[in-house]
Amino acid sequence: MNKLPREFYTREDTLQIAQDLLGKTLVIPTKSGERVSGMIVETEAYLGAIDKVAHSYQSRRTKRTETMFAVGGTIYIFFIYGMYFQFNVVIGKMDVPHAVLIRAVEPLENIEIMRQRRGEMPDKNLTSGPGKLCIALGIDKTFNNEDLLGNRVWLENEKTFSVEEIASGRRIGIDYAEEFAEKPWRFWVKDSLFVSRK
């Protein structure tokens, strides 16, 4: 096991970290200790204070966004559209409300468990979206405020992709956000079959 250290998450450059997260493995053991894991292939950066789309825009501090102000390496989970959870990694030092949304992973270990939770479908649909991967990996709101250096969920340093292997583009589902909707703050692995949109 090769857990990413605190320093990985507390660096200044959130956009760089969003790219560095590609290729890392998200591991969430079941109650009986089986490793359910997937490699991150798609992320989006949310730059807190200045980013109109971020829940923490203008450093808005509410009951929900409180977690985004925690130290880097904390997990921020929120519930959306009455049905889905979204899994975010808090970035930066304490009180810097930046986060990276994990949008897609490639299933690695115990794929049968993910199939059970998601229902029968092609493997490439199992975790190719932020709501889907939460179901497949068993993430719910009790993971909010968990620490990635703890034992409930963590990231391992599987591999690092080079700039040539990474593509970027505008973020999904935020067309209302005027100039911030255009920012190329979504990153994915170019030839992965498991990203949410081609």
Next chain:
DNA sequence: CAAGTGATTAGC
């Protein structure tokens, strides 16, 4: 392409 779903938030 549209509906479904309920927490969260801003605005009275």
Next chain:
DNA sequence: CTAATCACTTGC
């Protein structure tokens, strides 16, 4: 208190 909104998914 009420109403509008929403970093999505699925099945027409």
